[in-house]
Amino acid sequence: xxxxxxxxxxxxxxxxxxxxxxxxxxxxxxxxxxxxxxxxxxxxxxxxxxxxxxxxxxxxxxxxxxxxxxxxxxxxxxxxxxxxxxxxxxxxxxxxxxxxxxxxxxxxxxxxxxxxxxxxxxxxxxxxxxxxxxxxxxxxxxxxxxxxxxxxxxxxxxxxxxxxxxxxxxxxxxxxxxxxxxxxxxxxxxxxxxxxxxxxxxxxxxxxxxxxxxxxxxxxxxxxxxxxxxxxxxxxxxxxxxxxxxxxxxxxxxxxxxxxxxxxxxxxxxxxxxxxxxxxxxxxxxxxxxxxx
Amino acid sequence: xxxxxxxxxxxxxxxxxxxxxxxxxxxxxxxxxxxxxxxxxxxxxxxxxxxxxxxxxxxxxxxxxxxxxxxxxxxxxxxxxxxxxxxxxxxxxxxxxxxxxxxxxxxxxxxxxxxxxxxxxxxxxxxxxxxxxxxxxxxxxxxxxxxxxxxxxxxxxxxxxxxxxxxxxxxxxxxxxxxxxxxxxxxxxxxxxxxxxxxxxxxxxxxxxxxxxxxxxxxxxxxxxxxxxxxxxxxxxxxxxxxxxxxxxxxxxxxxxxx
Numbered sequence: 001x002x003x004x005x006x007x008x009x010x011x012x013x014x015x016x017x018x019x020x021x022x023x024x025x026x027x028x029x030x031x032x033x034x035x036x037x038x039x040x041x042x043x044x045x046x047x048x049x050x051x052x053x054x055x056x057x058x059x060x061x062x063x064x065x066x067x068x069x070x071x072x073x074x075x076x077x078x079x080x081x082x083x084x085x086x087x088x089x090x091x092x093x094x095x096x097x098x099x100x101x102x103x104x105x106x107x108x109x110x111x112x113x114x115x116x117x118x119x120x121x122x123x124x125x126x127x128x129x130x131x132x133x134x135x136x137x138x139x140x141x142x143x144x145x146x147x148x149x150x151x152x153x154x155x156x157x158x159x160x161x162x163x164x165x166x167x168x169x170x171x172x173x174x175x176x177x178x179x180x181x182x183x184x185x186x187x188x189x190x191x192x193x194x195x196x197x198x199x200x201x202x203x204x205x206x207x208x209x210x211x212x213x214x215x216x217x218x219x220x221x222x223x224x225x226x227x228x229x230x231x232x233x234x235x236x237x238x239x240x241x242x243x244x245x246x247x248x249x250x251x252x253x254x255x256x257x258x259x260x261x262x263x264x265x266x267x268x269x270x271x272x273x274x275x276x277x278x279x280x281x282x283x284x285x286x287x288x289x290x291x292x293x
Numbered sequence: 294x295x296x297x298x299x300x301x302x303x304x305x306x307x308x309x310x311x312x313x314x315x316x317x318x319x320x321x322x323x324x325x326x327x328x329x330x331x332x333x334x335x336x337x338x339x340x341x342x343x344x345x346x347x348x349x350x351x352x353x354x355x356x357x358x359x360x361x362x363x364x365x366x367x368x369x370x371x372x373x374x375x376x377x378x379x380x381x382x383x384x385x386x387x388x389x390x391x392x393x394x395x396x397x398x399x400x401x402x403x404x405x406x407x408x409x410x411x412x413x414x415x416x417x418x419x420x421x422x423x424x425x426x427x428x429x430x431x432x433x434x435x436x437x438x439x440x441x442x443x444x445x446x447x448x449x450x451x452x453x454x455x456x457x458x459x460x461x462x463x464x465x466x467x468x469x470x471x472x473x474x475x476x477x478x479x480x481x482x483x484x485x486x487x488x489x490x491x492x493x494x495x496x497x498x499x500x501x502x503x504x505x506x507x508x509x510x511x512x513x514x515x516x517x518x519x520x521x522x523x524x525x526x527x528x529x530x531x532x533x534x535x536x537x538x539x540x541x542x543x544x545x546x547x548x549x550x551x552x
Contacts, residue, residue, distance in 0.1 A: 166401060173391055173402045179351055180389040185377035185406030185455060 009140065010258040011251060016144040016213075018250020019151030023206035024227040025234065025242035026158055027199035033175040033237050034195040037087070037098050041106035042203060043224020048109050049075040049204025050124070050211040050220055051117060057125055064125060068208060072201045079200035083193045091189075106221065113218040121215035124208065147209055154205060155243055162239065171195060175237070229273040234284050241285030248272075296365065297321045298459050298491040299345065304359030306340045306349065306515075314340040314354065315515040322459065327485050327492045329502040329523065332512035338495040339386060341512075342461045345493070346383035347373040363459065377406045380458035386467060386495075388448045392437030396428050399436050399451050406455030421450040424480055442473035449477070453484065459491045460484075466498040474498065478505055503527040 024046060031039045052074045056067035082105055090098050133140040162168040173181040174191045181188050211220055230249050234241030249269045256268045276284065299322040306315040315337040322328045330338050343349050344356050345363075351373070361369040363381055377383075391399050400418045422429035425446040431439060436447055445465055452460055462481065466474040482505045485492050496502035503509055503523040511519040511532065519532060526532050 166404070169394070169398050169401050170405060172394060172398075176391045176393060177389055179348060179373075180385065180391070181402070182348070182351065182373035183346070183377060183383050183385060183389075184402045184451070185374050185408060186402065187372075187374045187405075187408075 005139075006258060010254040012140055012144050012148070014251035014254025015247055016147045016151075016250070017253060018247035019148055019155075020206045020210045020213075020223070020246075021227050021230045021250050022155060022243050022246030023151055023202050023209075024224060025230045025246045026155065026239065027202045027206075028227060028231045029234075029237065029239055029242045030171075030195045030202075031199050032231075033239075034171055035174075035192045036095055037102065038236070039102045039196075039199065040099065040224070041082070041102045041109065042199060043221030043227065044106040044109040044113075045075060045079065045200050045221075046203035046207035046210070046224070047113060047218065047221040048078060048207075049200065050207035050216055051113055053204070053208045054122055054124055054211070054216055058122070068205070071208065072204050075200040075204045076197040079196040080193060083196045087192070087196070088189065106224075110218050110221060117218065119218060121217045122211075123215055124212040143213065147213070150205075150209070154202065158202070159239065167194070226269060229269045232283055233273050233276050235282055238283065238285035241283055245284060296324060298324045298326075298364060299493065300360075300362045301341070301345070302360045302362075304341070304344060304361065305357040306337065306344055306354055307357050308340075308352070308354045313515055315344070315512075318359070318512075318515070318517060320510050320517070320520075322491050322493050323508075325485070325489045325491055326508065327482070327494060327506045329499075329506035329509035330493060330495045330512060331497075331499050331502060331509055331526075332518075334497075336512040337515040338512055339463055340515075342383060342463055342493070342495055344369070346381055346461055347371055347376045348383070374405075377455065378409050380410075380456065381461070382406065382452040382455050382457035382459070383461040384448050384452050384463060384465065386463035388441075388444045390436040390439070390444045390447050390451070392435065394436055395433055396436055396439070396447060397432045399447055400454050403451040403454035410456070418450075418454060421453050424453065424484065425450050442469050442477065445469065445473075445477055446480075449481070449484075457490055459493065461493050461495075463495045464497060465494075466496060466501055474501060481505065499532075500527075 024042060027042050027046075028039060031037055031042075049071050053067050053071040056062045056070045057064055062070070086101055086105060087098060090101060131142045133142055133145045162172060170181070170186045170191055171194070173184060173186055174188050178188055181191070207220060210223055226249065227246075230245045231242055233249065234243070234245030249272065252268055252272055253265055256265045301318055301320045304315060304318040305313065307313055318337070318341060320328070320330070330341060332338050340349075340354065343352060343354065345361055347368075349356060356369055359369075360367060363376075363379065368376060368379070368381070391402060394402070397418070400421060422432075427443055428447055428450055431443065436444065439447060449462070449465070465477055465481065469477070478501050481492065481494070484490055494502055494506060503526055506523045509520065509523050509526050510517050511526070519526065519529070521529070
């Protein structure tokens with residue numbers, strides 16, 4: 001393989017991973033923007049969605065599109081339940097208490113998955129065809145290309161939704177100023193519930209993509225830790241920032257895997273985040289202090 | 294007798310179980326009337342509005358006693374968005390436009406107040422633009438880049454979208470040039486006249502407020518210190534001294550000491 005081809009292949013693989021980070025990061029940012037809560041259960045909600053997909057697609061042998069739809073609906077319902085039973089009761093409590101509750105929710109979800117499915121790794125059916133793409137003489141892995149197209153489309157849809165839909169305006173209004181949002185007649189609590197459900201839906205898609213690239217275990221949610229770096233890098237309240245940062249971290253990981261030895265890959269994103277925070281404490285595009293974590 | 298839009302009886306407001314912000318306040322806003330609530334900083338004017346619009350719990354405040362009735366129904370304890378959807382619109386002090394959104398998106402946010410009242414669709418907002426032509430010119434511009442006066446117009450226009458039956462206006466003149474203040478008050482009076490919207494107006498600019506209100510209450514340390522028709526309060530010597538800046542000695546006095 002030529003040097004250029006290595007670079008391009010790793011770049012593309014990195015951007016595909018980055019797309020998953022971006023999606024999960026968007027789930028974080030939506031919830032944080034609306035309610036100021038840092039949702040540490042995001043990665044585990046993603047894992048729960050992926051298991052539901054596995055159950056539908058493999059155990060019940062449904063078509064992958066149907067399985068994905070069911071998984072999205074299920075995780076939305078789960079998010080709604082979590083919002084109703086745990087978070088709504090905690091309204092008015094200090095944010096740190098709510099954040100701790102999301103930690104707990106994450107552990108519970110992981111525990112349930114471990115009890116129900118055990119800790120062995122499952123293979124998901126190939127969600128996307130593997131047939132390679134060619135740009136000139138350069139062969140690109142089909143799964144990465146199609147994964148990238150899928151995540152790009154989803155990110156675009158989310159941006160358009162936030163920008164132009166009425167519900168998007170309600171969400172931005174709630175994010176900007178809760179009391180004024182109430183004064184507009186916006187049901188702020190319902191907006192919170194909707195952002196949790198949206199985050200769960202996005203997380204499910206990300207979880208299915210991530211699990212089909214690697215494999216499905218109850219620990220799939222630990223990808224949320226990488227995403228923690230992503231959202232801090234991009235700025236906790238910035239949709240644009242998380243997209244750029246997600247793709248960048250994914251690419252950076254791939255580059256270190258290609259050109260640097262062994263385990264450095266694991267810590268590279270955190271070094272990048274650390275360096276960034278020294279220069280811009282609120283992240284690339286963030287506007288508010290991150291005191292709320 | 295014309296039924297009142299809003300009646301407060303014996304309202305006590307407290308923040309975090311410490312300070313009494315408002316004590317034993319009773320006031321009435323008649324249907325289609327403009328009532329002014331005057332007083333110095335910290336007299337309890339904004340607290341009163343927050344109690345009416347249901348914001349107190351969000352601000353760690355509580356109504357300890359009293360009744361609030363809007364159009365004959367007890368509304369104390371309703372969630373803010375539910376009150377808005379009944380037609381109680383609170384235009385908060387400091388305008389609070391959504392700075393990152395366009396003028397038109399701010400107005401779209403205002404349409405959530407129509408939920409449950411009638412079918413909501415994206416309208417042209419012609420009525421708002423009729424009252425505030427400058428907003429029509431700026432409709433695609435970011436609200437954060439509007440001047441203070443234009444932001445105040447947007448805040449009022451955003452409430453107007455919701456077809457309010459009662460508007461609570463908190464300091465619409467705050468930080469604005471006299472010419473702009475006059476313009477905004479003229480439009481407030483027009484909205485009241487043409488649409489029959491009842492208005493409860495909190496103001497530090499007592500001259501402007503008494504100029505357009507039929508009736509006014511003066512709050513001091515959370516209690517009603519004086520009340521009367523706009524004209525009679527404007528003529529009252531001690532009111533003139535304390536709120537219109539035309540006193541002889543200029544020394545601060547309490548209304549309860551007044552004869």
